[in-house]
Amino acid sequence: MKWLMLPTDYFTALADVSDAAEVMFTRGLDLAAEMDSGGVIPLAVLHWLTRHHRRAGSFAAELVDAGLWMAIDGGYQIVNWHQFAAPRSRAHIPTAVRLAIYARDGWKCVQCGAMAPLSLDHIWPWSLGGSDRPENLQTLCMPCNLRKGASTS
Numbered sequence: 001m002k003w004l005m006l007p008t009d010y011f012t013a014l015a016d017v018s019d020a021a022e023v024m025f026t027r028g029l030d031l032a033a034e035m036d037s038g039g040v041i042p043l044a045v046l047h048w049l050t051r052h053h054r055r056a057g058s059f060a061a062e063l064v065d066a067g068l069w070m071a072i073d074g075g076y077q078i079v080n081w082h083q084f085a086a087p088r089s090r091a092h093i094p095t096a097v098r099l100a101i102y103a104r105d106g107w108k109c110v111q112c113g114a115m116a117p118l119s120l121d122h123i124w125p126w127s128l129g130g131s132d133r134p135e136n137l138q139t140l141c142m143p144c145n146l147r148k149g150a151s152t153s
């Protein structure tokens with residue numbers, strides 16, 4: 001997603017990690033923004049960030065060592081997320097709207113029917129001017145959302 005603007009602190013820290021960990025970190029930023037998770041990367045989706053690479057866990061450990069991620073209950077927190085996410089906040093979708101879309105779609109992914117972990121998807125991408133109106137929003141599980149993101153970026 002081209003609207004991402006990385007704080008310079010991230011670039012400095014990324015100089016010390018492997019290429020694979022860097023890819024994982026940048027994809028994690030996209031994912032956290034897309035699911036509006038407050039910078040949390042749940043363990044349940046960690047492996048999607050590296051396409052199920054068997055060393056995903058050690059890449060995560062590299063990011064923790066570099067000060068980019070913090071280990072939390074059930075996953076990881078992107079450090080300084082709110083600094084990074086600030087430009088995005090004007091487009092924040094209210095929780096009530098988010099829950100209404102999930103409910104409209106039956107609390108499941110409209111593509112594969114999975115019930116968790118759910119995320120909101122802009123049918124016409126937000127980064128290309130897609131609106132936050134309900135008719136442009138749909139419920140996708142995070143794996144489907146990541147696949148869609150990968151195919152349109």
Ligand SMILES: [Zn+2]
Nearest residue numbers: 109112141144
């Ligand atoms: Zn799905």
